[in-house]
Amino acid sequence: MILSPLKIFPSAGHNNKDSGAVKNGYREADLTKEARNNIARRSKAEDLIMDEDWETNSQYQSRIKPGKGSVLLDIHFNSAASLASGTECYITATDFNNKNSLSYKMADEICKITAKVLRIPNRGVKSDNLSQHSRIGILHLGAGVSVLWEICFISNSKDMNSYQANKEELMKKVAEILKKYDERIL
Known part of the structure; x- marks a missing residue:
């Protein structure tokens, strides 16, 4: 089945069988x-x-078969030592090396708005080959714009308190960014 390439693909990075990180009373799968x-x-x-x-x-x-006109966002929460804080996004190495790529631009916007709304550090846009995986598969499915978003650190209680207090505003702004990039590709 081939789906229309002019779509937005928001994805919870975890599912019922894969809880992701579990910290501070939160399950990453539930949050994503x-x-x-x-x-x-x-x-x-x-x-x-x-x-x-x-x-x-x-x-x-x-x-899924996202096409060149689609926007894919894979949603995650980071986990590390309890003092680690901030937001970051991953994109393919090819997109990372081209700061004019739409993936780089969208990732940069998402990092900036997340840092601003949650009042946490902006850890920036990173190449997927620098992640804990040498290659993040979902970013290589052929979407016109592909970003993996680490919203904040589930292991940091201050990050999570700010996320819980501001998530409605943040998701509204991220939805607007996704729509903007979907329309730019058209």
Whole structure:
């Protein structure tokens, strides 16, 4: 099945079978699903193709076929020592080496607005080959714009308190950014 290339793909980076990080009373899977759903609520439903909570990342990636006119956002929360703080985004090495790429520009906007709204450090845009994985598969599916977003540190109680207090405003602004980049590609 080939899907329309002119879509937005907000993805919870974790699912019912993969909880992701578990810290400070939070499960990353629950947070990422909530963030994805919050973004979806603020977007036109016909423009969205989302992962299902029961799907593994492999199942989701096999199902979707984002085209060059699409925008893909994979949502995560970081985890490290309790003092680690901030937001960051990952993009492909190719996009990272081209600061004019739409992926780089969207990732940069998302980092800046997240840091501003949550009042946390902006750790910046990074190449996926510098992540804990040598290559982040979902970023290489052929979408016109592909970004993996680490919202903040689930392991930092200050990051999480700010996220909980400001998540509605943040998701509204991120939904606007996704729509903007979807329309730029058209």
